[in-house]
Amino acid sequence: MTAINARFAKVIMPNPFIGMALALLALCGPASAQQIYGPSPGYSSPDAAMKNLHDALHLTPQQESAWQSYSDQIALTAQARVRQQAGARMLPSLDAPHRMDLIEAEMRQELADLHNRAQVLKSLYAILTPAQRQIFDQRTLPPQNGQ
Numbered sequence: 727m728t729a730i731n732a733r734f735a736k737v738i739m740p741n742p743f744i745g746m747a748l749a750l751l752a753l754c755g756p757a758s759a760q761q762i763y764g765p766s767p768g769y770s771s772p773d774a775a776m777k778n779l780h781d782a783l784h785l786t787p788q789q790e791s792a793w794q795s796y797s798d799q800i801a802l803t804a805q806a807r808v809r810q811q812a813g814a815r816m817l818p819s820l821d822a823p824h825r826m827d828l829i830e831a832e833m834r835q836e837l838a839d840l841h842n843r844a845q846v847l848k849s850l851y852a853i854l855t856p857a858q859r860q861i862f863d864q865r866t867l868p869p870q871n872g873q
Contacts, residue, residue: 792850799846
């Protein structure tokens with residue numbers, strides 16, 4: 727056991743609440759990361775941000791289907807948050823092994839969702855022009871320094 731693993735075990739194992747808090751952070755973290763792959767914040771709604779990005783890209787008719795796939799995939803983020811909230815509400819009623827099972831299942835689903843989003847994003851990105859890619863990169867950049 728490495729020094730880090732030993733220290734981790736000493737902190738986590740005696741206090742299951744710390745372990746659960748870390749697990750919940752891991753569960754919620756991917757949801758926060760999802761925002762990185764959508765339009766920049768600062769718009770009145772996610773739909774407004776998506777429309778703004780769409781308009782800024784000046785997509786050709788041939789690019790529209792890839793855009794629609796990307797847009798549909800981003801919309802699934804809201805459904806994932808509802809699923810996560812439902813799971814979080816269930817946690818107090820579950821014993822520790824079942825809580826961990828729920829968290830593990832949610833994390834697996836998050837990974838699958840992330841993989842799907844990445845594939846759709848890459849498909850769209852591949853057909854964008856260099857100028858469109860620059861716009862896309864700028865408009866989908868996560869906020870810097872708490873902005």
